[in-house]
Amino acid sequence: MVNIGQVHYYVMCIGEFAKAKNMNIKDAFNYLHSYKGIEFLIECYDIEHTLSLENAMEDLTHVCINNGGNIT
Numbered sequence: 073m074v075n076i077g078q079v080h081y082y083v084m085c086i087g088e089f090a091k092a093k094n095m096n097i098k099d100a101f102n103y104l105h106s107y108k109g110i111e112f113l114i115e116c117y118d119i120e121h122t123l124s125l126e127n128a129m130e131d132l133t134h135v136c137i138n139n140g141g142n143i144t
Contacts, residue, residue: 074114078121081117081120081121082110082113082114084125085113085120085125085128085132086101086104086110087100088125088128088129089104089109092129093143103136103141103143104136106141107135107136107137107139107140107141108135108136108139109132109135109136109141112131112132112135113128113132116131
């Protein structure tokens with residue numbers, strides 16, 4: 073079960089990804105959803121939330137590229 077802290081983390085990561093990639097939040101969410109970034113955040117929350125946001129953005133970028141995304 074997802075708790076409110078996890079939801080806040082996911083929302084924060086989507087916002088930071090949008091900012092880092094010069095996207096709006098809706099487009100960032102759709103991109104992360106399409107290329108398994110959201111799935112990655114949920115599955116790896118226990119580790120990812122202990123890392124810096126910079127590290128999390130790098131991880132999200134790699135996960136999405138590995139799943140067919142093209143935003144670097």
